[in-house]
Amino acid sequence: xxxxxxxxxxxxxxxxxxxxxxxxxxxxxxxxxxxxxxxxxxxxxxxxxxxxxxxxxxxxxxxxxxxxxxxxxxxxxxxxxxxxxxxxxxxxxxxxxxxxxxxxxxxxxxxxxxxxxxxxxxxxxxxxxxxxxxxxxxxxxxxxxxxxxxxxxxxxxxxxxx
Numbered sequence: 001x002x003x004x005x006x007x008x009x010x011x012x013x014x015x016x017x018x019x020x021x022x023x024x025x026x027x028x029x030x031x032x033x034x035x036x037x038x039x040x041x042x043x044x045x046x047x048x049x050x051x052x053x054x055x056x057x058x059x060x061x062x063x064x065x066x067x068x069x070x071x072x073x074x075x076x077x078x079x080x081x082x083x084x085x086x087x088x089x090x091x092x093x094x095x096x097x098x099x100x101x102x103x104x105x106x107x108x109x110x111x112x113x114x115x116x117x118x119x120x121x122x123x124x125x126x127x128x129x130x131x132x133x134x135x136x137x138x139x140x141x142x143x144x145x146x147x148x149x150x151x152x153x154x155x156x157x158x159x160x161x162x
Contacts, residue, residue: 006030011037011049036060 005018008030017026036056044052 008034010034011041011052033060 003018003020004023004026005016006023006026007014007016008027009015010030010033015030017030019026021029033056036059037052040055040059041052044055
């Protein structure tokens with residue numbers, strides 16, 4: 001990578017900064033340092049520029065460590081979210097398997113239900129057939145009773161003729 005040389009102004013002083021970062025990045029960093037020095041100078045009532053620079057460096061270091069802490073917290077959160085996502089993926093796979101199993105059981109139950117309906121239809125027809133047989137036997141019995149009554153009446157009629 002090539003070194004970029006950039007002229008910048010920090011706290012009213014001209015500096016030439018050389019580095020591997022892009023021109024835009026170097027200017028962004030110089031502006032940040034300039035803002036920090038201006039911010040610290042407003043809180044101090046005078047004093048040497050070296051003290052101002054050191055206090056600004058302390059503030060910048062504090063910002064840096066806060067960002068490191070935030071980064072670490074975000075990394076932890078990302079790790080937690082990845083674990084949660086993995087857990088939910090496992091739950092999803094288990095749910096898909098359970099649903100598939102449920103569908104199989106439902107198909108089996110539907111087939112059994114259809115078989116039961118078929119058997120019920122057969123039994124209903126058999127019961128109707130038995131009822132018809134019972135009616136037939138009852139009619140046969142009534143016919144026999146009528147024949148017996150007819151024979152009895154013929155016998156009485158014969159006695160009445162004599």
